[in-house]
Amino acid sequence: MTAAPASLLQGIRVIDMTNVLAGPYAGYQLALLGADVIKVEVPGAGDLARNLGTDAQLNADGLGISFLAQNAQKRSVTVNLKTPGGRKVFEDLLRTADVLIENFRPGVLTRLGFSPERVREIAPQLVLCAISGFGQDGPRKDAPAYDQIIQGASGMMDVTGHPDGESLRAGYPIADTLGGLAAAFAISSALVGRARTGTGCVIDVSMLETAVTALGWVVSNHLVGGAEPARLGNENGTAAPSGTFQTAEGQLNIAANKQEQFETLCTALGREDLVGDPRFAHREDRKRHRAELTVELEGVLRARPAREWEEILSARNVPAGAVLTVPQMLASPQILARELVHELPFPGADQGRGPLRVLGHGIHVDGRAHGPVVAPPTLGEHTDRLLAELGYSSPEIDRLHREGDV
Numbered sequence: 001m002t003a004a005p006a007s008l009l010q011g012i013r014v015i016d017m018t019n020v021l022a023g024p025y026a027g028y029q030l031a032l033l034g035a036d037v038i039k040v041e042v043p044g045a046g047d048l049a050r051n052l053g054t055d056a057q058l059n060a061d062g063l064g065i066s067f068l069a070q071n072a073q074k075r076s077v078t079v080n081l082k083t084p085g086g087r088k089v090f091e092d093l094l095r096t097a098d099v100l101i102e103n104f105r106p107g108v109l110t111r112l113g114f115s116p117e118r119v120r121e122i123a124p125q126l127v128l129c130a131i132s133g134f135g136q137d138g139p140r141k142d143a144p145a146y147d148q149i150i151q152g153a154s155g156m157m158d159v160t161g162h163p164d165g166e167s168l169r170a171g172y173p174i175a176d177t178l179g180g181l182a183a184a185f186a187i188s189s190a191l192v193g194r195a196r197t198g199t200g201c202v203i204d205v206s207m208l209e210t211a212v213t214a215l216g217w218v219v220s221n222h223l224v225g226g227a228e229p230a231r232l233g234n235e236n237g238t239a240a241p242s243g244t245f246q247t248a249e250g251q252l253n254i255a256a257n258k259q260e261q262f263e264t265l266c267t268a269l270g271r272e273d274l275v276g277d278p279r280f281a282h283r284e285d286r287k288r289h290r291a292e293l294t295v296e297l298e299g300v301l302r303a304r305p306a307r308e309w310e311e312i313l314s315a316r317n318v319p320a321g322a323v324l325t326v327p328q329m330l331a332s333p334q335i336l337a338r339e340l341v342h343e344l345p346f347p348g349a350d351q352g353r354g355p356l357r358v359l360g361h362g363i364h365v366d367g368r369a370h371g372p373v374v375a376p377p378t379l380g381e382h383t384d385r386l387l388a389e390l391g392y393s394s395p396e397i398d399r400l401h402r403e404g405d406v
Helices: 022-032 056-060 084-095 116-122 147-153 174-197 207-214 217-223 259-268 283-288 290-301 306-315 326-330 333-338 383-389 394-402
Strands: 013-016 036-041 074-078 099-102 127-132 202-206 242-246 251-255 320-322 341-344 356-359
Touching (some): 022 036, 022 174, 036 084, 099 174, 127 174, 242 290, 383 394
Parallel strands (some): 099 127, 127 202
Antiparallel strands (some): 242 251, 341 356
């Protein structure tokens, strides 16, 4: 599927000098909303994600799948911030920009000559967003942090897994993704604020704190109710039956959290007797006897595949859904109908691979799906063009290349 980006951020220029995931993901969300996102990369190296992914040849080509996943609809320019000429180019870029996103460790950009104060001096209109593992201050601010480190430090891993098992990380980089979403939200909010005040601001996004806020009820149950957080596997601690159940084929999630949903579920399964069973009559009863209730329900659920039960129960307004593999999810009628996957020309010289399929935005605007139309850039693909836009002449551009500034 192909669809143009939304136009909500049309006319906004974002300088994205981030690596790997949280920052690039934030920049990608802004690009899909219409921003002009310029990816500033180190000459000869670029974003580390260019070398990450399951395809070794793409890694060697600097087009690792981890990079391709969140850098479509961006332009790439290489700038060497360690040379005077490179720093001059960067200053010129900043003057044209509305947003700067960076995810260096705290203090790195300052040591390169671009402290928040200096950036605001160069471009008072700029919204500066710094994304880091632990935030710009505090005792762990300088500690290196990847997604799994944050999952562990946030308590997220400790409450994930089965009661009799070890802590587990989520099966995807959820802390990075949450950090990127928080950054995109904060940047968009700051742009609204700038429209009122006329000046930018400095945003400090902590992946750790963002992950902790996403723990929601787990943290609140401890802070307010004094409950000790525990691993519950696939069960929902607030209700029963609310979890994952075995069927004749595949697993089925059921969330009969309301009394009427439980009663409808029992009727649909032909087990009306369970409604009057004193072990299951009320919410707290069902929570105390959840294991026994699971045995009773699975005795019926094992007669049909999960997909059939999904249709039967959903038609009766009982929340239910089969547990899908990623390929099954991508082929599902719902995902296809929403046009979440978009096809682009494959970047670089390797056109023999056919189209590149990437995810667009999970948000529809005015009833339309939106996705990228421009492939992820090769390293420095737009350097000369952007320099020309900034007013550099061809001889000046040649000199910048000769001196290693870009």
